[in-house]
Amino acid sequence: MLRDFSKCAQLTQLDLICTQLINLSTQAFNKNNGNKPKWEQAIEQIKTQNTGSLYFVTPYLNIGAHINNLTLEKALKQLMPWRKGPYQIGDLQLDSEWRGDMKWHRIIPHIKPLKDKVVLDVGSGNGYFTYLMSISGAKIALGIEPFLLFNYQFKAIRTLINHPPNAFVLPLRLEEIPKKPLFDTVFSMGVLYHQKDHKLHLKQLRNVMKPGGELILETLIIDLGKVEKIIPKERYARMRNVYCLPSVNTLHTWLEDEKFKNIKLLNITKTTSKEQRTTHWIGNNTQSLKDFLDPSNSNLTIEGLPAPKRAVFICQK
Ligand SMILES: C[S@@+](CC[C@H](N)C(=O)[O-])C[C@H]1O[C@@H](n2cnc3c(N)ncnc32)[C@H](O)[C@@H]1O
16 A cells, blocks of 8 residues: 555655655554554455445445455454444445544535645545545545554555555654645544644644645534633543634634634534444444433533534635
8 A cells, every 4th residue: 555655646746755654654554553463364354355446425435346245344343443434345334433424515515626636634534535535536635544443444445446546544643744835635624622732733734735725624613602612621522632622713713823814614513413323333332422412411512511513614825
């Protein structure tokens, strides 16, 4: 996969940073992780299956391959939890916790066309959206995702595609991407609230964007009249690493402070259990949205904070 990334990147301006990205990714893949033998064994089992072509029929990212459902399901389940998707391989439906297609449809009609663009998907998870970006015509769609399991999930899906598109996921953090203005379109979806320093994240996004490039920022917000932001004391909807929930006005100001232009709020969406649900692909811990909300008031989280709402902003460098 790294070889394919290198070939593809060399045909774009990413040529400038390609060797550095490959070296960092190799180091990340070589780090000790007790789960690697299990994940690698799963990939070997998946390699025994037929491959097929990749296409999107909502909600599923489909691979039209003739596969053995039982063998493939067993191998893919070695890579649980599947948070992002959903995927369908042959007639095996991999119903991830999230219906990613719902977010995609909220965003894609409103952004500059991705055709021939060099695209960065920060915090790409297993690459569900990264694949959609390349299917939409990107010259290259690069997902970066530090959590190693999600990189193996990306590999698993890629192994099943006969002519994989120009979509790649590398085990990198945004902080590791050289500060060069190389990307036409940058997506940061579901990442900002996980950052201890939101300002730094916005600066880093801007650093890698070309002048005139487009940022799609999707993140949790609050919608409580005059309240500017909430800093959860402990958990938020049972998540340990949520650092800040701004109002849309506060988020708008943060983007202005970082000198983004043409800032537009696209939409605000309350997360529902249609979009985030329990499925048998998320493993032993089967908790999902309904378990994170107050059982007597679905407008509050279990900790008594406002239930999750997400805003999408689009702006330019
Ligand atoms: C909530 S998930 C969102 C996944 C996907 N983008 C989506 O919208 O559904 C956030 C992901 O961002 C990753 N992440 C967190 N901090 C990051 C950073 N500094 N650079 C790159 N990825 C990061 C996490 O590992 C996690 O998989």
